[in-house]
Amino acid sequence: MLPYWTPVALSRDLAPLVVMPVVVDGAELALWRSASGRIAAWADRCPHRGMRLSHGFVRGEALSCIYHGWSYAQSGQCQRIPAHPDLEPPEAIRVPVHRAMESGGVIWVALAEPAALPPALAGLVPLRSVTLDAPFDPAAAGLAESGGAWRGTLAGVAVAVLVQPLPENRCVLHVLADGAATPAALVDASRGVETLRRQAEEALA
Amino acid sequence: MTDPIRDEWYPVALVSQLGPEGRDTRLLGEPVRVAWHGGAITVTSGGRSLPSQQRYGHVWACPGTPQRPLFDIPEADQPGRRLVDVGLVRVKCSPLRAVENFLDIAHFPFVHTDILGAEPHTEVGRYDVAIREEVDEVWATKVHFYQPQAAKSAAGGITTEYMYRVPAPTVSILYKTCPPRPGEWDVITLFVQPLDEELCEVWPWMALFDDDTPMTDLIHFQQTIFLQDRSILENQLPHRLPLDPGLEIPTRADLTSVAYRRWLKRRGYTYGAQLVAA
Ligand code: FES
Ligand SMILES: [Fe+2]
Numbered sequence: 001m002l003p004y005w006t007p008v009a010l011s012r013d014l015a016p017l018v019v020m021p022v023v024v025d026g027a028e029l030a031l032w033r034s035a036s037g038r039i040a041a042w043a044d045r046c047p048h049r050g051m052r053l054s055h056g057f058v059r060g061e062a063l064s065c066i067y068h069g070w071s072y073a074q075s076g077q078c079q080r081i082p083a084h085p086d087l088e089p090p091e092a093i094r095v096p097v098h099r100a101m102e103s104g105g106v107i108w109v110a111l112a113e114p115a116a117l118p119p120a121l122a123g124l125v126p127l128r129s130v131t132l133d134a135p136f137d138p139a140a141a142g143l144a145e146s147g148g149a150w151r152g153t154l155a156g157v158a159v160a161v162l163v164q165p166l167p168e169n170r171c172v173l174h175v176l177a178d179g180a181a182t183p184a185a186l187v188d189a190s191r192g193v194e195t196l197r198r199q200a201e202e203a204l205a
Numbered sequence: 206m207t208d209p210i211r212d213e214w215y216p217v218a219l220v221s222q223l224g225p226e227g228r229d230t231r232l233l234g235e236p237v238r239v240a241w242h243g244g245a246i247t248v249t250s251g252g253r254s255l256p257s258q259q260r261y262g263h264v265w266a267c268p269g270t271p272q273r274p275l276f277d278i279p280e281a282d283q284p285g286r287r288l289v290d291v292g293l294v295r296v297k298c299s300p301l302r303a304v305e306n307f308l309d310i311a312h313f314p315f316v317h318t319d320i321l322g323a324e325p326h327t328e329v330g331r332y333d334v335a336i337r338e339e340v341d342e343v344w345a346t347k348v349h350f351y352q353p354q355a356a357k358s359a360a361g362g363i364t365t366e367y368m369y370r371v372p373a374p375t376v377s378i379l380y381k382t383c384p385p386r387p388g389e390w391d392v393i394t395l396f397v398q399p400l401d402e403e404l405c406e407v408w409p410w411m412a413l414f415d416d417d418t419p420m421t422d423l424i425h426f427q428q429t430i431f432l433q434d435r436s437i438l439e440n441q442l443p444h445r446l447p448l449d450p451g452l453e454i455p456t457r458a459d460l461t462s463v464a465y466r467r468w469l470k471r472r473g474y475t476y477g478a479q480l481v482a483a
Contacts, residue, residue, distance in 0.1 A: 028442075044442075045442045047453065047454050048453060048454055048455075048456075049441065049453055049459075049462075050441040050442045050443065050447075050452075050453055051437060051440060051441055052440040052441075052442065055436075055440055066315055066316070066437070067312050067315060067316065067437050068309075068311045068312050068315060068458075069314065069315045069324075069327065081456060082311070082314070082315075082324070082327035082328075083311040083327060083328060083329040083456065083457075083458035084328065084329070084456060084457065084458065085327065085328055087456070092454070093454055
């Protein structure tokens with residue numbers, strides 16, 4: 001387990017009442033946002049019969065498993081078992097919860113106590129996330145490390161690239177761009193991300 | 206030496222759908238061929254011919270030496286029933302997970318929403334579970350559940366009574382009250398063919414009192430249900446069924462599942478199971 005924050009999604013890609021699967025350090029997690037906007041990152045396995053919680057559904061401030069509807073509060077504690085409506089679920093029924101936070105328009109997760117805060121991303125706006133079926137080669141993309149992110153330009157627009165490693169040498173890139181760029185320039189930068197992905201995957205093929 | 210896994214009977218084909226080209230399939234990780242031979246059906250594996258028989262619409266084969274006859278479903282021979290060959294659904298899951306899911310009613314409101322169950326009718330009342338030693342089968346009886354549309358022939362919601370029976374490790378038989386024929390039970394089975402420990406083909410089969418519903422509707426109804434179950438079965442972790450307590454937490458509604466796991470472990474049936482909590 002690595003003691004730093006891993007970027008897992010752009011904040012705007014996780015709307016309230018949505019749950020999605022994400023991978024951090026090879027661990028499969030269910031990332032979700034409650035009705036009031038709170039985020040949580042949990043082990044992606046229901047303690048009842050092992051169903052992936054990322055297939056579940058959010059109601060209010062709780063996440064429910066799709067298999068038998070057991071619902072879990074923000075703390076991970078089971079609060080309701082629909083098969084036994086009058087039963088107070090035992091304390092032992094609890095989903096492992098991980099640290100999650102939002103900063104700079106990005107959602108971050110850490111499996112171990114992080115030594116530092118996520119990088120500062122002032123002046124940048126979220127552009128897009130893209131999955132690479134290849135390792136990320138920042139040098140080939142003309143990007144250099146600075147302040148915890150890979151920085152440089154794509155299609156003439158200043159960008160910061162955050163890397164979420166996936167198993168089997170794959171990764172997700174979360175890309176932010178200069179907040180002062182025009183909408184047209186942002187469209188070009190977004191195409192630049194696509195080109196970067198294609199080049200990385202072709203270099204591997 | 207007897208091997209409790211190899212000595213079981215498994216479904217390998219539907220008689221009514223076995224064409225002249227036969228069927229190449231797998232059983233317990235080994236290639237198996239089902240073919241017509243001068244009007245008879247034979248099952249072979251690597252040049253060796255396997256004990257086989259035709260029953261309940263299916264071809265059954267045993268990779269080892271059968272220790273007992275194929276389980277009996279007396280209702281299959283009862284006059285007036287329609288026998289429904291539903292066909293196969295391939296599921297990327299442990300064969301044991303597939304059986305266990307079939308024994309479970311608590312998921313109806315969430316997985317088969319507005320068909321076999323609906324919120325707020327989620328409560329599972331007490332029912333009886335036993336391992337019947339004399340026949341070496343798992344039985345659950347007096348299971349009651351509210352259903353918006355219990356069967357193709359049911360109009361509107363009713364409380365349905367069920368019995369579940371596990372006569373073999375990869376077979377489950379469900380008896381449910383039959384709306385057009387009070388006093389009789391509709392029979393719905395799940396015959397599971399283990400291809401590998403984490404891949405199976407399930408062959409639902411039914412013996413119903415229902416003269417009205419077109420056959421294609423009956424088949425379609427069951428297929429809809431099983432496709433909904435598949436979306437669950439392919440997403441359970443670990444993929445293999447944990448037989449030791451600890452990794453998964455059951456409640457009173459899961460007594461059938463608990464008895465099934467205990468029975469499998471006792472019989473040494475571990476194909477598709479996980480023994481030590483990982
Ligand atoms: S597996 Fe999650 S509620 Fe049953
Ligand atoms: Fe089901």
